[in-house]
Amino acid sequence: MRTPPGVSEADFAAALGQFEAAIGKSWVFTSDEDVDLYKDAYSPFWGEAEERRASAALAPDTVEQVQAIARIANRYRIPLYTISTGRNLGYGGSAPAATGSVVLDLKRMNRVLEVNENNAYALVEPGVSYFDLYRHIQERGLKVWIDVPDPGWGSPIGNALDRGGGYTTHQFRNHFDSHCGMEVVLANGELLRTGMGAMPGSQAWQQYKTGYGPWIDGIFSQSNFGIVTKMGFWLMPQPDAYLTGTVLVPRHADLVPLVEVLNYLENSHVCNGMSDLSSPAMEQPAPPGAPPPAPEVVALINKAIAGNAGDLDAYGASKGLAAWSVTIKFYGPAKAIAAQWEYAKERFAAIPGTKFIDGELIRLPLTAEQRERLHKVEFGIPNLSIFSMGARNANNPTPTDGHQWFSPIIPRSGAAVFEANKVFAAAGRDFGLPVPPYSIPFCFWERSFLFLFGFPVTHDAAKNQATRTAFRKLVEIAAEHGWGEYRTAPAYQDLIMGTYSFNNHALLRFHETLKDAVDPNGILSPGRYGIWPKHLRGKHP
Amino acid sequence: MRRDIVRLLAALGVSVAIMGPALADDAAAVKAGDAVFQKWCAPCHGHGPDKPGTIALQALYKGAKPAALEDRTDLTPDFLKLYVRHGVSVMPPFRKTEVSDADLAVLTAYLMRTKR
Numbered sequence: 001m002r003t004p005p006g007v008s009e010a011d012f013a014a015a016l017g018q019f020e021a022a023i024g025k026s027w028v029f030t031s032d033e034d035v036d037l038y039k040d041a042y043s044p045f046w047g048e049a050e051e052r053r054a055s056a057a058l059a060p061d062t063v064e065q066v067q068a069i070a071r072i073a074n075r076y077r078i079p080l081y082t083i084s085t086g087r088n089l090g091y092g093g094s095a096p097a098a099t100g101s102v103v104l105d106l107k108r109m110n111r112v113l114e115v116n117e118n119n120a121y122a123l124v125e126p127g128v129s130y131f132d133l134y135r136h137i138q139e140r141g142l143k144v145w146i147d148v149p150d151p152g153w154g155s156p157i158g159n160a161l162d163r164g165g166g167y168t169t170h171q172f173r174n175h176f177d178s179h180c181g182m183e184v185v186l187a188n189g190e191l192l193r194t195g196m197g198a199m200p201g202s203q204a205w206q207q208y209k210t211g212y213g214p215w216i217d218g219i220f221s222q223s224n225f226g227i228v229t230k231m232g233f234w235l236m237p238q239p240d241a242y243l244t245g246t247v248l249v250p251r252h253a254d255l256v257p258l259v260e261v262l263n264y265l266e267n268s269h270v271c272n273g274m275s276d277l278s279s280p281a282m283e284q285p286a287p288p289g290a291p292p293p294a295p296e297v298v299a300l301i302n303k304a305i306a307g308n309a310g311d312l313d314a315y316g317a318s319k320g321l322a323a324w325s326v327t328i329k330f331y332g333p334a335k336a337i338a339a340q341w342e343y344a345k346e347r348f349a350a351i352p353g354t355k356f357i358d359g360e361l362i363r364l365p366l367t368a369e370q371r372e373r374l375h376k377v378e379f380g381i382p383n384l385s386i387f388s389m390g391a392r393n394a395n396n397p398t399p400t401d402g403h404q405w406f407s408p409i410i411p412r413s414g415a416a417v418f419e420a421n422k423v424f425a426a427a428g429r430d431f432g433l434p435v436p437p438y439s440i441p442f443c444f445w446e447r448s449f450l451f452l453f454g455f456p457v458t459h460d461a462a463k464n465q466a467t468r469t470a471f472r473k474l475v476e477i478a479a480e481h482g483w484g485e486y487r488t489a490p491a492y493q494d495l496i497m498g499t500y501s502f503n504n505h506a507l508l509r510f511h512e513t514l515k516d517a518v519d520p521n522g523i524l525s526p527g528r529y530g531i532w533p534k535h536l537r538g539k540h541p
Numbered sequence: 542m543r544r545d546i547v548r549l550l551a552a553l554g555v556s557v558a559i560m561g562p563a564l565a566d567d568a569a570a571v572k573a574g575d576a577v578f579q580k581w582c583a584p585c586h587g588h589g590p591d592k593p594g595t596i597a598l599q600a601l602y603k604g605a606k607p608a609a610l611e612d613r614t615d616l617t618p619d620f621l622k623l624y625v626r627h628g629v630s631v632m633p634p635f636r637k638t639e640v641s642d643a644d645l646a647v648l649t650a651y652l653m654r655t656k657r
Contacts, residue, residue: 029637033626036634037626037634037635037636037637038636041633041634042631057636059638087633094636105636105638107636107638107639108638127638131580131584152584372589372590372591383584383591384584384585384592384593385591385592387585387593387594387631387632388593388596390630391593391594391597391630391631392596392597392601392630393596393597394596394599394600396600397600399631400631402631403631
């Protein structure tokens with residue numbers, strides 16, 4: 001059996017005994033067979049000495065049990081690494097950030113405590129998955145939607161605390177932004193409620209986010225300052241209809257005005273869904289499993305990246321392929337969103353040569369046929385179809401063992417997209433890094449673009465080492481240009497935190513000041529998002 | 542069938558006692574296993590489009606075996622335990638807070654029901 005770093009075998013045994021007394025022997029996992037289930041299935045260190053491994057796992061069922069665990073852990077200085085459903089694969093899964101930590105598995109705390117249809121909110125525990133919450137709502141026929149990320153087995157709480165996102169409207173697809181109120185077990189076992197929940201007897205915990213005084217909810221995301229045991233979320237009232245419209249522009253340089261109009265429409269909430277950008281002429285982004293563009297197309301792309309897009313534009317014109325396409329999406333009353341699309345067309349028509357494709361107006365709720373045909377997550381329907389990516393299929397006979405993402409935030413402008421592609425193309429060329437011919441930005445977040453570079457994880461250490469080297473190089477190159485990663489697996493959290501270094505790492509130093517104040521023994525998720533307790537600072541692997 | 546269920550539970554290291562008296566009944570075990578399958582397996586291994594596990598097994602077996610797990614007649618307790626607890630490719634293992642040993646036992650009963 002592993003022991004946590006700095007903890008004697010005798011103390012660990014004593015702590016485990018007290019954990020068993022607090023939550024029941026069957027929910028304290030110490031055998032190799034059971035603890036191995038907490039490995040990160042997508043670890044980029046798979047099978048190597050640096051792979052993060054737990055020493056034990058605890059699965060409490062109640063808040064009181066979590067409080068008891070925190071008190072015992074403080075007594076014996078046992079590091080606890082909290083997971084909710086442990087399904088943020090590619091971002092660490094159920095493994096700790098620091099080897100030897102005891103995983104605090106909150107999966108059994110899986111109660112949907114309230115769903116309010118009239119005012120559209122929910123209050124849930126950490127072990128509730130998107131599937132669970134969706135099922136709860138559907139079984140009761142409630143006319144509210146949840147916003148889901150690609151894999152539906154994740155936890156609304158865990159995903160929000162990781163600052164993940166989904167696919168419906170602006171207000172809901174940023175999952176941390178859409179939360180309202182938390183309950184948190186602090187390192188000393190004390191219970192805290194934020195927002196209106198801090199007032200005994202409040203009936204508006206999920207109706208007003210900030211309560212009174214400093215709004216501290218943010219410090220419990222991407223961090224290790226507390227154990228979140230309840231969280232409220234605002235839900236989306238079921239809309240009447242959904243509509244898409246596609247805009248096609250003929251020239252590569254048209255991306256600049258295209259993004260300007262798109263920004264106006266999105267920031268005004270004229271279109272409230274997540275827009276999809278693509279380049280038909282460059283055949284990007286390529287669908288999963290698709291072959292790369294022909295060499296002559298890649299040559300045209302490279303000329304465009306270098307600043308000469310004339311030949312690419314001529315190629316597109318000869319093939320009837322637009323330089324850029326953006327599909328914008330609307331949720332709302334059918335008449336209103338039809339009018340909003342007409343208005344959007346007026347704005348985009350200022351770009352010479354623009355063409356439009358009217359999408360299908362979908363009346364909601366979906367029919368069974370529509371549920372199968374349409375992109376489920378855009379309708380708040382949890383599923384796991386994303387795992388087709390990398391898995392074996394007719395076009396991919398050699399499946400991977402997982403994936404990881406480098407996903408920098410890029411300014412929302414055409415010029416920034418051009419500049420970023422110039423930089424990443426050069427990085428690919430100069431360092432042999434696996435970048436696509438052209439990176440098309442994603443519109444997950446309001447006000448910014450997101451680039452996504454996918455890397456396979458394998459069970460071949462040499463391949464994983466090469467991937468990690470490439471990943472780190474891209475992080476460094478991006479940071480040199482002011483483009484920062486928004487979320488990563490523990491393997492890269494110190495690296496990424498190090499790039500947010502303004503004024504001699506003032507932000508990290510503030511995190512550390514907080515850490516020392518609220519968790520002086522450093523028992524909560526040491527190392528998560530680069531925040532280490534004092535006794536491990538500078539000494540961790 | 543009852544004897545088969547008890548034998549496979551023993552193979553999985555699960556006593557009938559921990560399943561409770563209701564699940565000691567074959568039909569009840571199969572019904573409970575169906576629920577476990579629908580919750581934990583069907584999103585990837587069910588029938589229909591967009592099921593990554595079914596797509597992967599179709600590509601692997603090319604029709605030599607059914608792609609959907611519920612149509613298989615060759616599954617064994619050891620085989621199911623191996624994949625549930627170890628995963629394969631992009632499929633992760635399942636922890637006991639997700640699929641308990643008792644869940645795995647009834648899941649096995651469900652997926653082996655066609656052997657009756």
